[in-house]
Amino acid sequence: MADKKIRVRFAPSPTGGLHLGGVRTALFNYLFAKKHGGTFVLRIEDTDQGRYVKGAEEYILNCLAWCGISPDEGPHKQGEFGPYRQSERKARYLSYAKQLVQMGYAYYAFDTPEELDLMREKFKSSTNPSPQYNALTRAEMKNSLTLSEDEVTKNIESGIPYVIRIKMPRAENIVLNDMIRGEVTFNSDEVDDKVLLKADGMPTYHLAVVVDDYEMQISHAFRGEEWLPSAPVHILLWEYLGWKNQMPQWAHFPLILKPDGKGKLSKRDGDRLGFPVYAMDWTDPKSGEITKGFKEMGFLPEAFINLLALLGWNDGSSQEIFDLIELAEKFTIDRIHKGGAKFDFEKAKWFNGEWIKKSSAVELLPLVKKVLDTNNINSSEEKIGALIPLVKDRCQLLNDFYTQLAYFFQDPQEIDMSAIKAKWDEPKTTFLKEWIGDLKNISEWTPLNVEDSFKQAIASKQLKAGELQLPLRIMLVGGKFGPPVFEIASLIGKESTVRRIEHSLMLLNSNPDHA
RNA sequence: GGCCCGUUGGUCAAUCGGUUAAGACGCCUCCCUUUCACGGAGGAAUGAGGGGUUCGACUCCCCUACGGGCUACCA
Structure with a gap:
């Protein structure tokens, strides 16, 4: 080239x-x-x-x-x-189609859909379940190859609907040079006389694609593999129209x-x-x-x-x-x-997760804000922007930000109580009630201070931090996920922290489960 | 049925005649983490089958099987 x-x-x-x-x-x-x-x-x-x-x-x-x-x-x-738009180029196709007829590469066909069905029915056999309109059958159909010139002009002038079909040559090898597949050879006998121009005056894909690729000076024509079988028609058309030297290079994608x-x-x-x-x-x-x-x-x-x-x-x-x-x-x-x-x-989601991790909080901000907005959580960009780095490694889809962020703005709507109850007993309730008292006295509400308070309180009891930390998380977040608990507690504030713990204690109490 | 295209782990795939046949997703184990992720270290899992060609085939050729596309006055 x-x-x-x-x-x-x-x-x-x-x-x-x-x-x-x-x-x-x-x-x-x-x-x-x-x-x-x-x-x-x-x-x-x-x-x-x-x-x-x-x-x-x-x-x-x-x-x-x-x-x-x-x-x-x-x-x-x-x-x-x-x-x-091809609909706006209608006239061109007609003139090229007529040109092809004049040159003997195409012909008028007047067969009705019913007649076409009849033909297919007639030639159908076990070895050939779908007969084509081709060199073998066109001689029995109503077209400008079988009708006299007078009949053809009469038909056209009297407004009988017609299509223009390509006249596929006999026993010719048509070679496609595909950038992906290399040489692909077709025999013209296996391709039918495709309709080029439909009865409504519109071209079919076959005519339109070559006319437009030519007129738009397309250098490389890429399309899906489903087009491979009709490539010989297109190649022939490029040749018949005299544009062979300008034919684009083809590639058919898998x-x-x-x-x-x-x-x-x-x-x-x-x-x-x-x-x-x-x-x-x-x-x-x-x-x-x-x-x-x-x-x-x-x-x-x-x-x-x-x-x-x-x-x-x-x-x-x-x-x-x-x-x-x-x-x-x-x-x-x-x-x-x-x-x-x-x-x-699954892999598609992985790609998205990688891109979310790769993106900065600033880039993500408008998108995350939109996700929260559509879920009726309205907050300042400052707050959302600060929260994004905390959770973005936990999100594969943008919508995951809702799950990961909602509890920062509102008390959890669903709390995984069964996970709390699993290993619950009275001393833990007592502990939390007492700890709430401690919390109220924390003057500087930082993650570290909350954590210190928790550790001190727990050290004075016969309890282990691990036994309470997970339930505490569930009370604040609703489930077993999210950033470190004390960070969350710090971010949602003293009031919310206390309220959420009390709410869960209430649920534990109102629905005792001694099983 | 015919024609055409394709075929490496479950999936995406590297390899372009000589490798212990990469890597990724997913799955499993462990570490990190008193959550979930992220991160890190491992693991299981692959050349459709049969013939050739060659000193040597995943790689080249043929056959078979399988998968897909097309077989419309749809694109």
Whole structure:
């Protein structure tokens, strides 16, 4: 390849939420563009009127922005190659399709869906369960190859719906040179006469992708492996349209698979297994149903792109934590795997935990504040900022900050009483009651003073610190977690400390358990 | 069924003909910690099977098995 300007594109269909695999395709495109000083284009493939979903385009843009991989060109940011929505480029496809017909590489077909079904039924056999519209069958169908010229023009003029199909050649080898898979050879006999232009005048993916990649001067076309089987159609089209020398280099990315069973990861799997598959929350405009996204699940965008990048790619070292800048430096297509990767949510959470640990309190502050706000805990940024370093190593998801921080702001709503009762007896109640008296006399309420008071009090009794320290923690926090107890006591203040202990003693008393 | 792609521990994976086959997640044990994490030290666990090629195969070739994708006027 001559030193052609690097231009890549991410070309989603606005049909719903943005899937993990979609984000990864976008990410790899973005990284490749950044690495080579190229341009990252967003093209909206909205050629299927039936599946078009309002709001999906804006949502996709939001997801990419959240990930930090916003496109350089796209419907939101016009460049010189627009429009970037295929629905707005409709006229071009028709003219190219007609050109192909004129050159004998394509033809009109007037078959109704019913007739198509009939054909498939007729040619169906045990050895061929899904017959194709191809060299073998097209002779029996209603198309410009079987009809007279007069009939064809009459049909078209009288408004009979038609499609334009590619006329696949007989017995020709079509070689794809894939940057990841090397040479892949297809035989033209195995590919059917794909529809290029639909009856509604919209192109199918096959026509649109080559026309747009050509017109937008795409240098490298990256997409998921599911497109591999139709690559020969696209290669032929590049050739038939006379653009062979400008054809982009291809790479087909491996699929992201279900964690358990088989097959590619779908939204359903997330629902079933309890993890997100979309980048951000997606609200179906028709049903109003909300599908959880990684963002709302408490993922940091840095962690999200990090884990996605490492799903099917690595730099050859054992490094796993990368930021966007570093990824762009190190990314190469030839280090992308050939095989699909099963998605592992546990590892995904680990990535997020690493990024939370890596982030400073200042960086985390707005995010943590939001988590607390949505849980009706309102506090000053100063206080939250001071608390974050205490608990961030205990959080894997941003939402964990709620559990880890709530008891600093309010008395625990649930107290693990069974853990307290397990080894409880009267002397302990007595001790705590007396100690509360001591606490009230502490003039300087610091972690050290509280701890000293506790140790002194306990030394005068026949009790061991360990036997009381855990129950004390549970009384203050609600459960067996969190930073050192006396630090917590100090932070929540004398009043709250005393009140929480008294509350638990009351619960112990009102519900005696002598078992 | 056909075509195409793939196959290293449970999962993500390094290796690009010669290693005791890295590392990470998860799991287990221990240390640190009178909580939970973090951190630290260990452990169990891997080349789908069969043929070749080679002095030597995880690595190259073939077959089989298995997995996946596609087989729409969806992308």
